[in-house]
Amino acid sequence: xxxxxxxxxxxxxxxxxxxxxxxxxxxxxxxxxxxxxxxxxxxxxxxxxxxxxxxxxxxxxxxxxxxxxxxxxxxxxxxxxxxxxxxxxxxxxxxxxxxxxxxxxxxxxxxxxxxxxxxxxxxxxxxxxxxxxxxxxxxxxxxxxxxxxxxxxxxxxxxxxxxxxxxxxxxxxxxxxxxxxxxxxxxxxxxxxxxxxxxxxxxxxxxxxxxxxxxxxxxxxxxxxxxxxxxxxxxxxxxxxxxxxxxxxxxxxxxxxxxxxxxxxxxxxxxxxxxxxxxxxxxxxxxxxxxxxxxxxxxxxxxxxxxxxxxxxxxxxxxxxxxxxxxxxxxxxxxxxxxxxxxxxxxxxxxxxxxxxxxxxxx
Amino acid sequence: xxxxxxxxxxxxxxxxxxxxxxxxxxxxxxxxxxxxxxxxxxxxxxxxxxxxxxxxxxxxxxxxxxxxxxxxxxxxxxxxxxx
Numbered sequence: 129x130x131x132x133x134x135x136x137x138x139x140x141x142x143x144x145x146x147x148x149x150x151x152x153x154x155x156x157x158x159x160x161x162x163x164x165x166x167x168x169x170x171x172x173x174x175x176x177x178x179x180x181x182x183x184x185x186x187x188x189x190x191x192x193x194x195x196x197x198x199x200x201x202x203x204x205x206x207x208x209x210x211x212x213x214x215x216x217x218x219x220x221x222x223x224x225x226x227x228x229x230x231x232x233x234x235x236x237x238x239x240x241x242x243x244x245x246x247x248x249x250x251x252x253x254x255x256x257x258x259x260x261x262x263x264x265x266x267x268x269x270x271x272x273x274x275x276x277x278x279x280x281x282x283x284x285x286x287x288x289x290x291x292x293x294x295x296x297x298x299x300x301x302x303x304x305x306x307x308x309x310x311x312x313x314x315x316x317x318x319x320x321x322x323x324x325x326x327x328x329x330x331x332x333x334x335x336x337x338x339x340x341x342x343x344x345x346x347x348x349x350x351x352x353x354x355x356x357x358x359x360x361x362x363x364x365x366x367x368x369x370x371x372x373x374x375x376x377x378x379x380x381x382x383x384x385x386x387x388x389x390x391x392x393x394x395x396x397x398x399x400x401x402x403x404x405x406x407x408x409x410x411x412x413x414x415x416x417x418x419x420x421x422x423x424x425x426x427x428x429x430x431x432x433x434x435x436x437x438x439x440x441x442x443x444x445x446x447x448x449x450x451x452x453x454x455x456x457x458x459x460x461x462x463x464x465x466x467x468x469x470x471x472x473x474x475x476x477x478x479x480x481x482x483x484x485x486x487x488x489x490x491x
Numbered sequence: 492x493x494x495x496x497x498x499x500x501x502x503x504x505x506x507x508x509x510x511x512x513x514x515x516x517x518x519x520x521x522x523x524x525x526x527x528x529x530x531x532x533x534x535x536x537x538x539x540x541x542x543x544x545x546x547x548x549x550x551x552x553x554x555x556x557x558x559x560x561x562x563x564x565x566x567x568x569x570x571x572x573x574x
Binding site: 340 | 522523524525527529530531532533535537538540543544545546548549550553554556557558559560561562563564
């Protein structure tokens with residue numbers, strides 16, 4: 129498969145195309161906060177990008193999660209905890225013969241989980257800039273540990289993607305994306321236990337591999353004056369028999385002579401359970417999981433964002449600045465998962481709040 | 492840890508090859524029906540779902556770690572690297 133991706137890269141480099149451009153030179157500073165289901169996650173994030181000689185754009189990012197509390201499935205066998213995850217990303221985008229080639233490396237560290245991912249992607253405009261084709265491959269290598277024991281296991285992740293962005297009219301764009309994810313190794317959670325006949329027993333048993341395929345279609349329509357509407361749908365299916373559907377809608381609109389930009393969005397997600405999931409097993413099986421992320425559930429979220437142009441100074445070092453605040457409320461409703469200790473007879477549900485503050489500077 | 496090489500089903504590999512053929516097809520010239528000077532609205536940031544990369548990545552991360560499904564939305568290839 130890797131050889132095919134390389135062959136695609138070579139083809140892309142030789143194909144005629146319209147002009148590609150490097151990403152904007154900009155820096156973003158984010159503060160993020162999540163509160164829901166007994167877990168709070170917050171922290172800063174920074175992303176800096178700078179181009180050189182109109183050929184190369186370098187980027188560096190830092191992302192921090194401080195996690196406290198514990199969700200009900202972990203609380204069944206462990207105590208609430210506080211931990212920090214630090215993620216560093218370095219990237220380079222190279223513009224060559226009207227193709228944009230992107231290489232990125234990401235490292236994530238927690239006290240019980242380390243992950244590294246290397247990704248290579250290429251995008252190329254064809255048919256006079258009407259179509260943009262993108263291809264890519266990423267390889268991730270994770271190490272899963274346990275805070276209180278010397279447990280250690282590996283997880284390898286290979287991701288392939290293919291994307292197509294098509295101009296339909298002067299105000300309509302359609303994006304098609306496919307992503308395949310192959311995982312091999314330890315795919316469970318060392319803190320979680322299965323429940324058999326109402327009693328929490330030993331650790332869960334997961335298959336050693338998981339292959340997932342996801343396809344998505346998105347339409348973006350410009351609505352005059354100064355507004356747009358986006359509609360997207362994703363279908364997901366994996367070898368654990370988990371099937372999911374995601375629908376997202378967003379309406380965006382400039383206000384006050386483009387000084388403000390408002391977004392209103394809605395997201396609906398639904399999934400079926402993995403074949404080896406049960407809230408309460410009646411007997412032992414080869415594979416057994418009680419992860420609520422593998423159960424039958426749906427989520428609905430409603431969000432708003434407001435972006436404000438702080439300044440615009442063409443010719444200055446910082447050419448413009450923008451501040452953004454966003455809030456989403458997400459409601460998760462589980463069909464076959466219960467909070468076994470506090471309310472074992474009622475399907476579990478919870479609401480979550482997601483808050484972001486972002487400062488962006490262009491130069 | 493010893494791992495077994497996983498192979499994609501044939502239809503997935505065929506899909507990738509189709510993608511490659513689409514790329515090769517780019518060598519042929521097709522007259523664009525929306526001229527470059529007619530693409531001003533399409534280039535407006537309001538048309539870009541990923542116009543704020545950090546916020547988009549964070550929002551996607553929140554859903555990826557709490558749902559069984561992932562992929563095909565937003566910047567691909569990241570993976571979670573977390574539990």
